Amino acid sequence: MEIKTRKATLKDLDFLLDFEQQLIAVERPMDPSLEQHKKITYYDISEFITSEIAEVFVATISEKIVGCGYGLIKQNNSKFSQKEHGYIGFIYVEKKYRGNGINKYIFNAIFDWFRSKNIIEVKLTVYEENPYAIRAYEKIGFKKSLIEMLHYLD
Numbered sequence: 001m002e003i004k005t006r007k008a009t010l011k012d013l014d015f016l017l018d019f020e021q022q023l024i025a026v027e028r029p030m031d032p033s034l035e036q037h038k039k040i041t042y043y044d045i046s047e048f049i050t051s052e053i054a055e056v057f058v059a060t061i062s063e064k065i066v067g068c069g070y071g072l073i074k075q076n077n078s079k080f081s082q083k084e085h086g087y088i089g090f091i092y093v094e095k096k097y098r099g100n101g102i103n104k105y106i107f108n109a110i111f112d113w114f115r116s117k118n119i120i121e122v123k124l125t126v127y128e129e130n131p132y133a134i135r136a137y138e139k140i141g142f143k144k145s146l147i148e149m150l151h152y153l154d
Contacts, residue, residue, distance in 0.1 A: 001061055003102055005109040008049050008056035008068065015065045016045045016056065019092045030127040033150075043090055048072070057109040059093070059102045067093035067102045071110040073119060086114040086122040091133070107140050 008016060020042060028034050048054040048070050059067035069091040073084050088110055093102045114122060124142065126133050 001100065003066075003100070003105050004060050005057050005105050006060065008045075008058045010046060010049055012056075012058055012065060013046055013049070016058075016068055016090075017041075019065075019068055019094075020045065020090065022094075023090065023092045027127060027130075030129040032152075043070070045070075045090075055110070055113045056090070057106055057113075059105050061097065066097040067091075067106055069103075069106040069110055071113050071122075073114075073117060082121045084119060086110075086117075086119040088122060088124040091124075103136050104140060 021039070024034070024040060024042065028036060034040065045056065048056050053073040054070055056068065056070040058065045070089055072087045072089065074087050076082055076085055088107070091103060091106065093106075111122070114120075122142075123145070124137065125148075126137060128134075128147075
């Protein structure tokens with residue numbers, strides 16, 4: 001099984017929109033603030049594909065898209081030493097292909113893109129109730145930083 005990565009194109013949009021809905025279905029139970037009974041979207045994927053400050057990558061096996069992720073360059077607040085940081089999101093691998101290291105290929109493609117843009121600090125967010133994703137990100141070298149806390153008032 002040969003895994004390849006490439007930059008996504010607008011021709012990939014239908015696949016990516018489907019992946020987004022699959023990702024939302026996985027995360028809905030982890031976040032009661034998400035609309036539970038209507039179709040929602042997280043990203044403007046076509047904007048990311050065409051943007052100068054973002055890049056979407058897909059992982060393929062025999063030309064079939066099996067995973068994806070994006071990198072986005074964000075501005076830091078003036079109090080930070082780095083003016084910009086990279087943000088990674090939309091990491092998704094089809095269920096039957098998980099456990100094959102596909103995430104690592106996607107991350108490496110995004111990291112290479114960040115390096116080409118002189119970005120050295122990279123962040124992402126993950127639900128605490130998603131230990132599989134947390135372990136996968138830690139294997140790649142991410143460390144826990146800030147913890148966002150949530151409380152619903154009666």
